[in-house]
Amino acid sequence: MLQVNFIRENKERVLAGLKTRNYAGARLEIVDQVLALDDRRKSTQTELDTILAANNKLSKEIGGLYKAGKRTEAEGLKAQVESxxxxxxxxxxxxxxxKEDLTNGLLEIPNVPNPKVPAGNTDEDNEVLQDWAGDLPDMGDKAQPHWELGEKYNLFDFGLGAKITGAGFPLFRGKGARLQRGLINFFLDEAHKAGYEEIIPPLLVNEDSARATGQLPDKEGQMYHATKDNLYLIPTAEVPVTNVYRDVIINEKDFPIKMTGHTPCFRREAGSYGKDTKGLNRVHQFDKVEIVQIVHPEKSYDVLQEMLNHVEGLLQKLELPYRILTLCGGDLGFTSALTYDFEVYSAAQKRWLEVSSVSNFETYQSNRLKVRYKGADKKTHLAHTLNGSALALARIVAALLENNQTEEGIKLPKALHSYVGMEVIC
RNA sequence: GGAGGAGUGGCAGAGCGGUUGAAUGCACUGGUCUUGAAAACCAGCAUAGGCGAGAGUCUAUCGGGGGUUCGAAUCCCUCCUCCUCCGCCA
Structure with missing residues (x-):
């Protein structure tokens, strides 16, 4: 969430930001409400502190009086404090x-979008930052979508997943499972080479963690909730990995903090039935390698570019056609200031699939996480947090299968040969 | 799952109802000394909030929450975490 003082000092910017996110009318009033609550917080605090200070002073005097044996006087002061x-x-x-009202108010205010964020309502309005320069693969009409290829080569089985669990829980097997494992290792190795520390985190998190990275309360309905123990299945490794630094004051010279982690991700995807749900396009459980950075505020946009380059490098090694989008105000995540999406062209479905989302949260997450650092001025400041998928598996698998299908089988890109232990899936 | 023990500043570790936001040591930062370093010595060294232009000052915080009391790190309740033993088990 935003800091109240920031809102106070940058009220116009915050309002402009809300408008970029298509807030209008009564929804904009939240800003004034929050500021009014903060005023009340301050005046109440002052009033309370004054009384407490007087009481503390009297209590000390009472201690002195008792020691001196002046009981009667002490009793008098006692009555005064008690009153x-x-x-x-x-x-x-x-x-x-x-305080509760204030926090709830602040939780309703999304991050202020970076000036680069274009206006717009839906994903249709996202701006193409970098289009695919070459030709898009044309596989002709015989091209099979990945769900048919998966069946053909016995790579995954939705029916079995549904039998064991339910719809949207794919089961990978044989070469399909090996492809998954190879991709995970490839992504982790690339992240390692880029200086990220690998983390294998818990897959269930408590309420504090989910709140700190912003999934609660914003995305409550999207997470699987183990109610008996009040734990949430992670929707992304971002949650446990970023929470490593919750409540930590970082030494400035330890920047940048770079962490990566592979985890399955669990998403209820409530309300997204029908559209895009075919095959691996949208599933309840998928694997993802996430990269996370915690950095000095002055560096965060350079780091965002660095992370963009990292993801781009992965897609190049996978030899997939991709493009980069700048998310518009309406599509931008609640906690993000600037997000770039990577989309990969899926030749048989003839459409772009989102495979990575790279975001700078500036201080929005760190304010809740309480990730701070001591600056040269010896004061504590909030750090900036960023994260990105590098990459999300299910859709990458879909694109790899569709784009590389041939008469002889699926020809894997060179980078994956040693990882998957084969050159062609047939 | 059962029984017992413990949670204090970056770390170690005192305090166990009264000016204790907290002794002491280590670590860290600055200074003196030194050609330089080490040692020694001196000083500083938690977080958040209020008021204040600032110096500063007040409030809260000794795992979390609640309570008793004029006053709580110290007493009580409750939750969490860790350790030891028993049981169960990948």
Whole structure:
């Protein structure tokens, strides 16, 4: 969430940001509401502190009086402090309520989009930052979509997944499973070479973690919830990996913090029935290698570019046609300031598939995470956090299968030969 | 799952109802000394919030939350985590 002081000092920017996200009318009032609550918080705090300070002072005097044996005087002061107790209780409970309201208000305000974020409502309005320069592969009418190829080469089985669990839980087998494993290793090795520390995190997280990276309360309905223990299945490795640094004050010279992790990701995808749900395009469980960086605020946009380059390098090694989009205000994630999406062209489906999302959250996440660093001025400041998929498996598999299908089988890109242990899936 | 023990500043570790936001040591930062370094010595060294132009000052925080009390790191309740033993088990 944003810091109240930031909102106070940059009210016009925040409002402009909300408008970029297509907020209008009454929805914009949240900003003033939050500022009013913060004013109340301050005045209540002052009032409470004044009484507490007086009480503390008297209590110390009482201690002194008892030592000196002046009981009667002490009793008098006791009564004086006691008479304030009701007021203190009242103010404390008011304070709790105000803080809760304030936090809830702040949770409703999304991150301020970077000026580069184009206006727009839906993914149709996303701006193509870098289009595919070459020709798109034309496989002709005989080209099979990946779900048919998967069946043909016995790579994955949706029916079995549905039998064991339910729709949207694919089961990979044989060469399909080896392809998955090879891709995971390839992505992790590339991240390792780029200086990311590998993390194998827990796959279930507690409420604090989910809240800190912003999945709660924003995406509550999208996560699987183990209610008995109140734990959430992670929708992305971003959650546990970023939370490594929750409540940590980082030494400035330890920047940049670079972490990567492979995990399965679990998403309920509530409300997205029908569209795009065929095959591996949208599933409840998929594997992903995520890269996360925690950096100095001045460096975060350079780092965003670095991460973009990393993802681009992966796609080049996989020899897949891709393009990069700048997400528009309407499509931009709640917590992000600037997001680039990578899309890969899927030749048989004749459409672009999103395979990576690289974002700079600036201080939006770190404010909740309380990830700070001590600056040269010896004060603590919020760090910037970024993350990106590098890459999401299921759709990469879809594109690899569709784009590389031949009479002899699926010809894998060179980079994967040693990882998958074969050159052609047949 | 059962029984017991413990959670204090970056770390170690005192304090166990009264000016203790917290002794001491280590680490760290600055200074003196030195050609330089080490050692020695001196000083500084938690986080968040309020008020203040600032110096500063007040408030809260000793795992989390609640309570008792004029006053709690210290007493009580509850939750969490860790350790030891028993049981079960990949």
């Amino acid at each position: 304030q107790k009701g007021k203190v209780k009242e103010l404390e409970s008011a304070m709790r309520q105000i």
